[in-house]
Amino acid sequence: xxxxxxxxxxxxxxxxxxxxxxxxxxxxxxxxxxxxxxxxxxxxxxxxxxxxxxxxxxxxxxxxxxxxxxxxxxxxxxxxxxxxxxxxxxxxxxxxxxxxxxxxxxxxxxxxxxxxxxxxxxxxxxxxxxxxxxxxxxxxxxxxxxxxxxxxxxxxxxxxxxxxxxxxxxxxxxxxxxxxxxxxxxxxxxxxxxxxxxxxxxxxxxxxxxxxxxxxxxxxxxxxxxxxxxxxxxxxxxxxxxxxxxxxxxxxxxxxxxxxxxxxxxxxxxxxxxxxxxxxxxxxxxxxxxxxxxxxxxxxxxxxxxxxxxxxxxxxxxxxxxxxxxxxxxxxxxxxxxxxxxxxxxxxxxxxx
Amino acid sequence: xxxxxxxxxxxxxxxxxxxxxxxxxxxxxxxxxxxxxxxxxxxxxxxxxxxxxxxxxxxxxxxxxxxxxxxxxxxxxxxxxxxxxxxxxxxxxxxxxxxx
Ligand SMILES: [Zn+2]
Numbered sequence: 001x002x003x004x005x006x007x008x009x010x011x012x013x014x015x016x017x018x019x020x021x022x023x024x025x026x027x028x029x030x031x032x033x034x035x036x037x038x039x040x041x042x043x044x045x046x047x048x049x050x051x052x053x054x055x056x057x058x059x060x061x062x063x064x065x066x067x068x069x070x071x072x073x074x075x076x077x078x079x080x081x082x083x084x085x086x087x088x089x090x091x092x093x094x095x096x097x098x099x100x101x102x103x104x105x106x107x108x109x110x111x112x113x114x115x116x117x118x119x120x121x122x123x124x125x126x127x128x129x130x131x132x133x134x135x136x137x138x139x140x141x142x143x144x145x146x147x148x149x150x151x152x153x154x155x156x157x158x159x160x161x162x163x164x165x166x167x168x169x170x171x172x173x174x175x176x177x178x179x180x181x182x183x184x185x186x187x188x189x190x191x192x193x194x195x196x197x198x199x200x201x202x203x204x205x206x207x208x209x210x211x212x213x214x215x216x217x218x219x220x221x222x223x224x225x226x227x228x229x230x231x232x233x234x235x236x237x238x239x240x241x242x243x244x245x246x247x248x249x250x251x252x253x254x255x256x257x258x259x260x261x262x263x264x265x266x267x268x269x270x271x272x273x274x275x276x277x278x279x280x281x282x283x284x285x286x287x288x289x290x291x292x293x294x295x296x297x298x299x300x301x302x303x304x305x306x307x308x309x310x311x312x313x314x315x316x317x318x319x320x321x322x323x324x325x326x327x328x329x330x331x332x333x334x335x336x337x338x339x340x341x342x343x344x345x346x347x348x349x350x351x352x353x
Numbered sequence: 354x355x356x357x358x359x360x361x362x363x364x365x366x367x368x369x370x371x372x373x374x375x376x377x378x379x380x381x382x383x384x385x386x387x388x389x390x391x392x393x394x395x396x397x398x399x400x401x402x403x404x405x406x407x408x409x410x411x412x413x414x415x416x417x418x419x420x421x422x423x424x425x426x427x428x429x430x431x432x433x434x435x436x437x438x439x440x441x442x443x444x445x446x447x448x449x450x451x452x453x
Contacts, residue, residue: 142453145420145430176432226402228436228450242453246431304426311431316394316452323431323453 127265130256132170134247139178142229142239144246144323146173149256149303151296153268155281155288162284164271164292169261171251175243180234189232193218193334195341203347208232211342218331220317222324227317229327238330245326250310259302267295369395372411372439375446379437383448390415390435402438404449409441414452 130149152168184194189208195201202209217233220226229239271291278284314321373392380387394414401408413436420430434452439445 141417141433142451143417143420143430143432144453146428148428226449228434228452231448231450239453243432250431301426304428308422308425308429311429315431327453 127262128166128169130169130171130252130261132172134173134175137174137176140176142178142243143176144173144243144251145175146171146247146251146307148300151268151292153292155284157281158272160276161272161274162278162281162288164268164288166265166268169265171256173247175247177236177240177243179236180229180239182236190230191233192235193233193338195338199341201338201341203342203345211338211347214338215335218335221331222317222328224316224318227324233334235330235334238327238334241330242323242327245322246311246315249322249326251307254310255303255307258306259299261299261303264295264299268292271295368397368409368441369411371441372413372446375439375441375444376413376415376437379439379446379448380435383435385435385448387415389418391418391421393421393434398438404438404447405440405442407440407442411439411441412449413437413439413446416452 134144134146150170150172151166152170153164153166156163156165180192181188181190182192184192184200185198187200187202187207187209191200191209193199193201193214195211200209201211201214204210207213214233217230221229221234221238268291271288273284273287275284278287310321313319315323317324372395377387380390392413393416394412396412398405398410398412399408401410402412404410415435415437417430417433420433422429432453436449436452437446438449440447
């Protein structure tokens with residue numbers, strides 16, 4: 001199995017669970033309920049924006065759900081988001097739908113005018129964010145493999161015609177996170193650094209536990225020469241951060257908006273058939289199906305192209321990938337701790353054993 | 354017009370094939386399974402590397418087959434890489450780390 005040594009210890013899922021925030025599959029609310037929900041969402045988002053200093057999601061909920069803002073560079077650090085599950089869920093959905101979206105402004109369909117849409121039109125008019133989450137596995141390597149998104153749609157009565165309406169765009173897949181060896185009090189390697197007295201870092205010449213060797217092995221993680229995890233020093237937290245960056249940043253914040261999901265949603269919602277041609281909703285669905293399939297397939301191709309370009313182009317050490325950046329951020333914490341410990345001991349020198 | 358445009362094997366061909374065979378042979382020493390993995394990248398480290406005694410030195414990256422798409426419309430899986438450096442002069446390959 002990729003990245004999984006035979007006989008490795010049973011993985012510790014704690015770090016994976018900590019990141020496994022699952023966006024809630026929300027059934028489309030009825031209009032009266034929706035107003036309340038959206039007002040609540042707006043308040044939560046405004047609080048969130050203030051806390052995170054994040055302007056990328058400003059003014060989206062309750063104002064113009066089709067307004068889009070270009071990526072202003074980089075991902076907002078997840079630790080800036082509150083730990084509260086409900087708020088986090090909103091943040092993920094908003095990020096997925098808008099942050100990093102098309103740089104082409106879309107039509108603003110919900111404005112400040114006193115326009116009152118006909119029954120059924122309001123619901124069909126809303127953009128739908130991706131819902132769903134990956135299945136997280138312990139062991140079997142460190143991987144992120146999404147499945148192609150799936151579309152749920154229904155037919156709505158739009159007066160003299162039937163209208164297609166996107167209900168959900170579901171994402172799923174598998175994340176595998178394998179525990180890195182972690183023997184905090186043992187002078188062995190591979191291992192996870194524990195730079196404390198009685199820990200697993202020393203200053204012994206020729207030892208793979210020697211502090212500078214430990215630092216060097218982690219420091220090259222995101223470098224083109226000799227990069228990647230280990231072979232001796234790494235951490236499960238770094239692997240977890242790496243895989244979740246693929247999901248949260250590469251998938252939700254990049255591949256889906258770059259493939260113009262919002263546009264696909266808009267286009268599908270605009271598909272209609274006259275009632276004169278389709279006597280009931282079932283007949284209308286059959287008539288609308290080819291158009292819906294065609295537009296969603298176009299989105300899926302763009303999505304696959306973008307995801308594959310991200311992974312093939314950047315998911316290598318030293319290539320600027322978000323997974324490696326996230327993992328490196330965790331490893332930098334380990335490196336600082338090891339260096340601080342060595343400094344406190346007055347240790348100098350000591351690279352490769 | 355010939356259908357087969359393959360050139361005759363060259364020294365490069367021979368080196369790469371040998372590097373792959375050395376790397377595949379090194380899976381076991383690293384306590385890893387070669388079955389189910391495919392080569393996804395090969396690079397000659399023309400300046401050598403700390404793992405090589407000379408400059409006939411290759412970096413090879415393998416990936417689980419299930420993460421490699423069968424068509425352009427399928428998704429590549431992130432991660433799963435297993436890296437080796439093959440030292441042709443020494444006739445050995447060493448495991449240098451995992452991807453992701
Ligand atoms: Zn990766």
